[in-house]
Amino acid sequence: MLIEFKNVSVERDGRSVLRRVHLSLTQRRIGVLGPNGSGKSTFIRLLNGLLLPQEGQVLVQGLDTRKEVSRIRSKIGFVFQNPDNQIVFPVVSEDIDFGLKRREPNPKVRADLARQALEQVGVPHLAERLVHTLSGGERQLVALAAVLAVQPEILVFDEPTTQLDLSLRNRFEQLLQGLPQPAIVVSHDLELLRGMERVLVLRDGLVVLDAPPNDAIAWYVEHCA
Amino acid sequence: MGSLFLPGDSWLHRLPGGLKLGLLAMLGGALMWVHDWRLLMLALAVVSTLLWQTGLSVAMLWSRVRGLFWLLLALMLYTLVVQSAEHAIALGLRVTTLLLAALVVSVSTSISQLMTVVLWLLQPLERLGWVDTQRVALAFGLTLRLIPELSLQWHDIREAQAARGLSANPLTMAVPMLLRTIRRAQEIAEAIDARG
Amino acid sequence: MSVKTKDIALVALFTAMVVVLGLIPPMPVPWVPVPITLQTFGVMLAGLILGPYRAGLVVALYVLIALVGLPVLPGGRAGLAVLAGPTGGFLLGMIPGAIVVGLAAGASTLRCLVAALLGGVAVVYALGIPWLMVVTGMTFSKAALAVVVFLPGDTIKAVIASIVAQRIRRLNLV
Numbered sequence: 001m002l003i004e005f006k007n008v009s010v011e012r013d014g015r016s017v018l019r020r021v022h023l024s025l026t027q028r029r030i031g032v033l034g035p036n037g038s039g040k041s042t043f044i045r046l047l048n049g050l051l052l053p054q055e056g057q058v059l060v061q062g063l064d065t066r067k068e069v070s071r072i073r074s075k076i077g078f079v080f081q082n083p084d085n086q087i088v089f090p091v092v093s094e095d096i097d098f099g100l101k102r103r104e105p106n107p108k109v110r111a112d113l114a115r116q117a118l119e120q121v122g123v124p125h126l127a128e129r130l131v132h133t134l135s136g137g138e139r140q141l142v143a144l145a146a147v148l149a150v151q152p153e154i155l156v157f158d159e160p161t162t163q164l165d166l167s168l169r170n171r172f173e174q175l176l177q178g179l180p181q182p183a184i185v186v187s188h189d190l191e192l193l194r195g196m197e198r199v200l201v202l203r204d205g206l207v208v209l210d211a212p213p214n215d216a217i218a219w220y221v222e223h224c225a
Numbered sequence: 226m227g228s229l230f231l232p233g234d235s236w237l238h239r240l241p242g243g244l245k246l247g248l249l250a251m252l253g254g255a256l257m258w259v260h261d262w263r264l265l266m267l268a269l270a271v272v273s274t275l276l277w278q279t280g281l282s283v284a285m286l287w288s289r290v291r292g293l294f295w296l297l298l299a300l301m302l303y304t305l306v307v308q309s310a311e312h313a314i315a316l317g318l319r320v321t322t323l324l325l326a327a328l329v330v331s332v333s334t335s336i337s338q339l340m341t342v343v344l345w346l347l348q349p350l351e352r353l354g355w356v357d358t359q360r361v362a363l364a365f366g367l368t369l370r371l372i373p374e375l376s377l378q379w380h381d382i383r384e385a386q387a388a389r390g391l392s393a394n395p396l397t398m399a400v401p402m403l404l405r406t407i408r409r410a411q412e413i414a415e416a417i418d419a420r421g
Numbered sequence: 422m423s424v425k426t427k428d429i430a431l432v433a434l435f436t437a438m439v440v441v442l443g444l445i446p447p448m449p450v451p452w453v454p455v456p457i458t459l460q461t462f463g464v465m466l467a468g469l470i471l472g473p474y475r476a477g478l479v480v481a482l483y484v485l486i487a488l489v490g491l492p493v494l495p496g497g498r499a500g501l502a503v504l505a506g507p508t509g510g511f512l513l514g515m516i517p518g519a520i521v522v523g524l525a526a527g528a529s530t531l532r533c534l535v536a537a538l539l540g541g542v543a544v545v546y547a548l549g550i551p552w553l554m555v556v557t558g559m560t561f562s563k564a565a566l567a568v569v570v571f572l573p574g575d576t577i578k579a580v581i582a583s584i585v586a587q588r589i590r591r592l593n594l595v
Contacts, residue, residue, distance in 0.1 A: 048419055050415055050418065050419060073418070073419060073420070076419075078416075078419040080412075080415075080416050080419070082412065084374060085409060085412040085413045085415075085416050086413075086416040087370065088363065088366060088367045088370055088413065088416075088417060089366040089367070089369075089370055090366065090369040090370040094366060095366075095370075098363070098366070099420050101359075130373075131370060132370075132373035132374060132377075150420075229490040229491075229492070230490050246501075249501060249505070253505050257555055257556070260558065290502070292494075292495075292498040293498055293502060293503070293506060296506075296507070296508065297506075297507075300507055300557060300567070303563075303567055304557065304559065304563075307559075307563050307566070308559070308563065312558060312559075315558060316557045316558060319556070319557075319558070320506055320507060320556060320557065323502075323505035323506060323556070324502045324505060324506055325502075326505065327501035327502035327503075327504070327505040327506075328501075328502050330501055331490045331501055331502065334490075336489050336490055336491070339488070339489040339490060340489060343485060343488075343489070357424075360424065360429055363429060363433075364429050364432055364433050364436075364478075364482055365482065365485070365486065367429070367430065367433035367434075368433040368434075368436045368437045368440070368482060368486060369437075369486070369491075371433060371434055371437035372437045372440050372441060372493075374437075375434070375437045375438055375440075375441045376441045376444075379441060395459075395462070395581050395585075396581060396584065396585065399466070399581070399585040400585055400588055400589065402438075403466070403470065403585070403589050404589070404592075404594075406434050406435070406438060407431070407434075407589075407594050407595060408594075409430075409434060410427060410430040410431040410434050411427060411430070413430040413433075413434075414425070414426040414427040414429070414430040417426050417429075417430070418426050
């Protein structure tokens with residue numbers, strides 16, 4: 001994977017929310033850490049063009065987010081913090097099917113892909129359930145299955161374990177380890193971040209540290225806790 | 226929230242949805258011109274037989290028409306008072322026949338079949354570029370997905386306000402509910418866009 | 422006019438809102454002859470906040486969901502049966518009604534109130550009463566008399582909707 005940030009700055013409502021971000025992401029597991037308001041959400045939304053930089057460029061495998069947003073979005077699987085905003089159809093299988101429709105015209109193939117994705121996250125029995133009857137943790141897993149079903153090349157997670165109880169959190173950690181795609185994970189969950197190869201620490205819109213997880217976490221605990 | 230549809234295998238179930246809807250529309254149009262209570266009774270008898278053929282039991286029928294029944298009764302009483310008994314009876318027969326005929330279609334046609342007919346009817350509009358059936362299907366699914374969630378949100382806001390000593394007041398509840406709804410739309414749109 | 426994803430999300434959310442409001446059991450209100458349902462309240466809000474195009478889509482989607490057989494109408498009613506029945510015109514009338522509310526709405530609460538009354542009441546009744554007449558065989562005066570009892574409740578809804586909507590419109594979020 002190669003994602004490049006070239007002198008990126010982002011402003012919102014006249015305020016600067018991200019400045020002078022210039023780096024390349026190539027590792028398989030990258031964490032993003034920082035206090036609230038540090039620019040983490042902005043940072044990851046630059047990855048698939050949900051936000052565009054005022055200055056600079058974001059390139060995903062050579063594609064500019066300003067120009068090739070659809071191609072980029074078909075490569076990146078984005079898992080949002082709140083699964084309720086991510087799941088759009090009332091029945092689990094319908095929602096996963098919807099995500100696949102553009103890539104796969106054959107309904108039977110889509111059904112197979114959906115089933116595989118649900119099995120991958122460990123909840124195949126939820127296929128025909130009504131989403132609003134599921135617990136928060138189950139919804140999180142269903143949202144993940146929907147993203148995995150389209151077999152993205154890169155995964156991005158926005159606070160994936162915040163709403164999960166301990167057992168589900170552990171299950172997620174295991175799942176994450178087993179996923180073949182490179183993943184960028186925004187999280188407050190320090191234990192989860194210890195499993196990363198590289199952690200970016202953001203504060204006040206700047207990348208203040210870019211280091212292996214233990215160093216980054218130690219610095220964070222000392223300066224931002 | 227269950228639908229009107231009753232799964233089954235009757236000959237009515239097997240008729241194409243579009244055909245049933247078309248016939249219903251024609252029946253509705255025709256009945257508007259009929260005022261003779263004897264003809265209306267005949268129509269009612271025919272429709273009732275059809276309804277029985279769908280496999281609907283009396284209990285299931287009642288649960289589906291309960292809301293409409295009281296309304297019809299009120300209307301009939303009103304007509305009795307301001308016009309005449311004959312008018313009231315004709316009204317009762319006509320409306321009941323129409324209601325039951327519509328129910329025959331709803332009971333014997335599944336939601337996805339009806340959606341297919343609707344999307345088919347929208348096709349000429351799609352060719353004109355006015356309508357995108359994929360988006361109609363998305364809007365439909367999204368709405369159904371959100372109904373239970375919004376219902377919960379309403380109760381949450383109500384609870385939070387009750388805890389502060391405020392009674393259920395549409396003025397104080399509507400604004401937070403709407404703000405949350407609008408913010409949520411932005412988040413949902415973002416998630417849909419991210420899917421590509 | 423290009424429909425963005427955000428518009429689809431807003432339309433779906435507001436449609437769900439109209440459903441939820443419509444399913445709240447009729448509430449008795451002092452000085453009002455009949456218990457009121459909140460269905461038209463939701464439609465007025467949609468018109469005032471989303472504007473004519475999106476509000477029209479909201480009500481059209483609402484009617485579509487009801488027609489397809491889901492019990493989303495007040496009292497848990499649904500289906501073609503309602504359309505075939507005496508209140509069908511009031512239901513369909515809400516589509517042009519919502520559009521008119523959106524077209525007539527403005528920045529001030531008073532303007533919103535007028536818009537809500539025009540679209541949410543006048544237009545809806547203008548379509549509902551003739552339909553009622555045709556289905557039941559009543560004369561105009563009888564049909565009009567039958568529905569005049571709902572006017573005070575609808576007026577109150579319009580007042581509240583315009584106050585609420587004006588506050589939301591001011592924030593310029595949509």
